[in-house]
Amino acid sequence: MIEIRLLEQLAAFAEYGTLSEAAEKLHTSQPTLTRSMKQLEDELGVPLFIRRKNHLTLSETGIRAAEYAKHVLVADRDFEAKVRAYDRSLHTISIGFCAPVPQTILTPMINNVFDGMTISADMSDDSLFEDKLRQGIYQLAVLHYKPESPEFFCKKIGNEQLYISLPSGNPLAFYPEVHLCDLNGLSILLLSRIGFWSNVHREKTPDSKYLLQVDESAFVELAENSEYPIFTSSYFIRAGQTMTGRIDVRIADPECSTDYYLVCLSSEQKKYKHLFELVHENTIS
Amino acid sequence: MIEIRLLEQLAAFAEYGTLSEAAEKLHTSQPTLTRSMKQLEDELGVPLFIRRKNHLTLSETGIRAAEYAKHVLVADRDFEAKVRAYDRSLHTISIGFCAPVPQTILTPMINNVFDGMTISADMSDDSLFEDKLRQGIYQLAVLHYKPESPEFFCKKIGNEQLYISLPSGNPLAFYPEVHLCDLNGLSILLLSRIGFWSNVHREKTPDSKYLLQVDESAFVELAENSEYPIFTSSYFIRAGQTMTGRIDVRIADPECSTDYYLVCLSSEQKKYKHLFELVHENTIS
């Protein structure tokens, strides 16, 4: 069997044209390559080079050989990558979250149930989550709608109602509830990684100026020391995380009240049985 | 990069189940495999085995790894085979002949034109020759019809008329010519490797009993010492290769008079220019 080392060296020579340069790139000496290429020819029983006193060129067969060699090298690298990826997949659970609150609530629960596993959490709009579950990129996902396909196993895990937190001086603060269109055009403080909520805001309040904060502590500090409206939700209100001097007004648009669903592939349902048993209708509220 | 040697050993362990047996099959010692498998795990940075004091088993990752390893091994073997095959293809010309006479005449000519090349000649019915030219299995072919497709370059190189050689006592020997149907039912001595002629005989004289001879000298000896009819042709008659005590009677069926065409891919026309120049309309006659 031809060793990978020889194929690497052949490929390098094909790429760089001279043994000297190839040797340099491979961090080895040039006589090493002379010997290796000779060995390769010996093992194949086929000449790969045109040898002049001073110069080495690939023969027609050599050119082909270098191309084929690349395939083998790709296969070899693939092997490494796949094995590592597979092992990793055994030790990590990848989860797609469509919103921050489910992540906050579920992450510790998942950590308990799958002790020793690494949890890799994505946060984004959930429009692609079904595909990512199918492809095995995610093992679990939290959607804000109930997936139709029978290939998914799914359980409702609660709901969230969006509020707008306004300084008590703000005229809107006196209404019992508002609509998103009332907020359109305002400058609003906003955290950046909020999943599908980004889409809701972009669509319903296209003219608002969002002051995006990547860092949560910066967001909190700005919120406390400014008059900017911020979004909050039933989850934070119920947890008593309200801000003094501000009034939380319910947003009446239907998009601002959503249910959450925990989803996995039906075929993997039993793997996650314990987790699904642990969550209930109102885990999030 | 992971060396092939390690992958071979992994695959062997996966196949045979114990290091001891794998070592035996690989003609190496068992401690060698212990070390190699450890090295593989080290280089991948991933455990592949479940180790008990007395027993070694592939882990889930290890099972996958062994499968992937096989792909790499296949790619490596493929590399060897392809390089050898390509080199060989540079030194051999494969030719399909639809009949023996063209082979007899052309082989020395081709040997002259392509000095140092190995000539690999096939003899069979030419119904598949066009495909084999297209696939590069043949570089040249002699057909008994003119191919239509413009992807082929083609030149007529002669014709051959079939005769039946009969002992002078045979009643048919007095006819000026016969038809194949007249021969149907006779026992006839025949060489086995005669290309498309086999089909002609099979179709036109289905009831004849052919005494097939693989060996040409055996065929000649039997022909000389028996009364069996044999086929001959214009080529042999013109060359004076007739047998005493026998009369050659022309076979009048149109199938028994055929033209021959030398064919190559149009795209390779210039490679074979010299050969085509050397042959002419009546190279075979």
Added chain:
DNA sequence: CTACTTTACGGTATGCGTAAGCATT
């Protein structure tokens, strides 16, 4: 007791680098 793995040890062969030689531009 047998079968298997692992560890330890010592030898060897394989591959490597340096140096020198040689040819070509």
Added chain:
DNA sequence: AATGCTTACGCATACCGTAAAGTAG
């Protein structure tokens, strides 16, 4: 002179086989 391939030589090490120890069935 500079560049590039090859050969020669000595060395390091990587790999291998034997031997021995340990463990489970």
